[in-house]
Amino acid sequence: MAAARPNFMKVGPVIDALVGRADVELVHTGQHYDRAMSESFFVELGLPEPDVNLHVGSGSHGEQTAAVMVAYENHLQERRPDAVVVVGDVNSTLAATIAATKLRIPVAHVEAGLRSRDWDMPEEVNRVLTDRVSRWLLAPSEDACRNLEAEGAPQEWIHLVGNVMVDTLLRNLDRARARRDQLLSGLGVETHALVTMHRPSNVDDVQQLGDTLGTIATAAERMTVLFPVHPRTRKMLLGVGALPENVVLTEPLGYLDFVAAMDSAQIVFTDSGGVQEETSVLGVPCITVRDNTERPVTCELGTNQLTGTDPAAIRAAAATALAGQREPAAIPYWDGKAGARIADVLLADL
Structure with a gap:
């Protein structure tokens, strides 16, 4: 099912x-x-x-x-x-x-x-x-x-x-990477951060959504912030008003394009559990804009940091992540x- x-x-x-x-x-x-x-x-x-x-x-x-x-x-x-x-x-x-x-x-x-x-x-x-x-x-x-x-x-x-998500990721990674240049060129993006947000705690309050996006844009100020927008989130963004100049919105991406965007990102900001896992396998630094996670193994290995929506915590975690090395996590099974x-x-x- x-x-x-x-x-x-x-x-x-x-x-x-x-x-x-x-x-x-x-x-x-x-x-x-x-x-x-x-x-x-x-x-x-x-x-x-x-x-x-x-x-x-x-x-x-x-x-x-x-x-x-x-x-x-x-x-x-x-x-x-x-x-x-x-x-x-x-x-x-x-x-x-x-x-x-x-x-x-x-x-x-x-x-x-x-x-x-x-x-x-x-x-x-x-x-x-x-x-x-x-x-x-x-x-x-x-x-x-x-x-x-x-x-x-x-x-x-x-x-x-x-x-099983890792099964799918590993099977399709080469295909996704082959699409990377075409995808980023079509979006007009070079060096970029990637954002995914859809949970009610992050998107149902317009003020909170706008503030969080502003903080992410500042934390990744030297790059484009690529944001494929979940249908639920797009409705809420209508009330946010003008977005920071470095934030680029797209329609939801297909699986291969999303993996390509994630694999080539300098850093990922997310509230998705699956993205925490995928970035860990790829060695892409991940900031989880939540106070908790059902994937604590990703935090224990240092590939993922929990920040909640606190602006200072998001900026500090991003600075630490961007200064570090990309290291794929080795997780049993x-x-x-x-x-x-x-x-x-x-x-x-x-």
Whole structure:
């Protein structure tokens, strides 16, 4: 089951590893309905066309979760699969898990055990509840396994398999790098920082959004600040007014172009969990504009710094990062083989 941009990158390696060994059906819930954030990823990543698209679209958390539960339950009653694989922490992840569990269909959760311990984040609620009822807890890192153990998950349900996003990144890195010059030339960008922001805590307050962008522009004042804008954020930017001169807005980028922009950036400012992981593997300095992270391993290795939205903290972290060396992180099991490990775990039990 896939629902949103990060899910597509995570589900691909699992499908590839299962094809030829099991019957696989890909269900797209339609939670992301913008083409650049949905269909284009299937084309670029070579994913098969979804067997089913539930077309749930947007709505409040309750509306979206309920719509997926109803539509997916109907589908499951028709198909009765041996297992359901869900990825990540979006509303569709939780909804599909509940629907399957109520029908006594076991669930495998890819990216189990990640915790920010911030209950103001809807994603944290989705993660914890999904893990509580999933049969296979497929953890990307050792800290995630420890979290699951501390919460009382049966040891035999926890599997350290690695990071499927890294599988996708490593498979496509050469293709992305081949697009770099054309992408940056088309945008009129040379030396640049990259920004991604979409979380409500950063974008729902117009004043906060404008102040944070201004701070980032100052912290990266000698370069262009490239900002591919999430649809949610674009609506809020209308109220910000004039942006700093070095900030360049673009439409959402496809996967390969985004990786090219990230890999060639001098520094990345983000509130995305996945970007923290990808920059760590690439050795690109990352500043996370949040007070917490569900990927603490990236901070422990020094590839990522948490600053919150404090202007002084952002500027100081950026100065430190830009003065340092680009060093790719070596994280156990982030080796491009997570999808194969997941397939082995599932097929051994089924």
